[in-house]
Amino acid sequence: EPEVTQTPSHQVTQMGQEVILRCVPISNHLYFYWYRQILGQKVEFLVSFYNNEISEKSEIFDDQFSVERPDGSNFTLKIRSTKLEDSAMYFCASSGRVRGHTGELFFGEGSRLTVL
Amino acid sequence: GIQVEQSPPDLILQEGANSTLRCNFSDSVNNLQWFHQNPWGQLINLFYIPSGTKQNGRLSATTVATERYSLLYISSSQTTDSGVYFCAVGDQKLVFGQGTRLTINP
Numbered sequence: 001e002p003e004v005t006q007t008p009s010h011q012v013t014q015m016g017q018e019v020i021l022r023c024v025p026i027s028n029h030l031y032f033y034w035y036r037q038i039l040g041q042k043v044e045f046l047v048s049f050y051n052n053e054i055s056e057k058s059e060i061f062d063d064q065f066s067v068e069r070p071d072g073s074n075f076t077l078k079i080r081s082t083k084l085e086d087s088a089m090y091f092c093a094s095s096g097r098v099r100g101h102t103g104e105l106f107f108g109e110g111s112r113l114t115v116l
Numbered sequence: 117g118i119q120v121e122q123s124p125p126d127l128i129l130q131e132g133a134n135s136t137l138r139c140n141f142s143d144s145v146n147n148l149q150w151f152h153q154n155p156w157g158q159l160i161n162l163f164y165i166p167s168g169t170k171q172n173g174r175l176s177a178t179t180v181a182t183e184r185y186s187l188l189y190i191s192s193s194q195t196t197d198s199g200v201y202f203c204a205v206g207d208q209k210l211v212f213g214q215g216t217r218l219t220i221n222p
Binding site: 031033035037042043044045048055056089091093102103104105106107109110112 | 146147149151157158159161164202204207208209210211212213214215
């Protein structure tokens, strides 16, 4: 069964460092997402990406965040200068299109980011 | 934006019991999904159920879209069912509820 894969599974970084989280969405999907979950809290939407551009972003997704689809398979989230409060589990998701709207979202296993 | 409320926030049961988790949402949506978050933090897809009823083993779910709620039923609970259950709804993106933390004691 096709799945969304994420790397790394866990990354520890120093405050102020740049981090890139990588995702390989399901191959025929058209919509790509990043979510994050701070420990003990609910899962929050960060950004959605469609047709090679951001389609929607939350207020959390400020100038220190960026997303990119550098080739036909990878989808990356870059955090330019990490802060302590960026420590969280980051989930990538992808979906296809069903009757004119997004279908079921499939989530990766997550990348746990710890900022020291 | 759309509001998602899950109840109860916490549920503690003995092994073998049945449970019902509820998800209320504030607007009509094209997508509703239920997830189980395991102890390692992974989100496990349970159901994609914008409307109707589905069953998968001991789990089943019903969404009444016109009344803006969904129910997740777990029958004959096992300790491995423990964890947090999330409902998520939306159109172009999913909005998650706060979750129900289910603890199944042996």
